Amino acid sequence: MDRRTTRAFASGLLLSSLLVMGYQYCYGSKESASVKEGYKSVKISDLNKLKNDVDTWKNKYNHLEKEKAVKTQNNPQQIIDKYHLSITSGMTPDEIGTRLKTGGVIKDSKKFVQYLINHKYHSKIQVGEYELNNTMSFAQIAKTITKEK
Secondary structure, three states: OOHHHHHHHHHHHHHHHHHHHHHHHHHOOOOOOOOOOOOOOOOHHHHHHHHHHHHHHHHHHHHHHHHHHHHHHHOOOOOOOEEEEEEOOOOOHHHHHHHHHHOOOOOOHHHHHHHHHHOOOOOOOOOEEEEEEOOOOHHHHHHHHOOOO
16 A cells, blocks of 8 residues: 555545534434433433522421411310201201301211211111310211210
């Protein structure tokens, strides 16, 4: 090989490597090869913004927890709501459960009715006037409206 052939060969290698690099730059993958599958690359500025958001939410959460703790310290007793229940002839357990729920004595009328049926109180309900409150359990309410002890 003479000098001219060597130069032509080197120029060919240089040109082909430049073409390959140009192709990769224009048409190659935009994703970085160092990012694992299932992950996404994030800009540093976006990462810092997300970290600030996390800190903000943590501060809000801690502030609300402190407010809640102060409220429970200031008002340690549960507010007792009294309810006057009047049971008339022909009322069904569903109607009684609905009235107790609207009066704030129970949270779920369906569970209360199911409790009455499961413990066979539904057939023992007595007509009358009853004073109930929101701290009573299903068992206490059932015994009260059936006049059992």
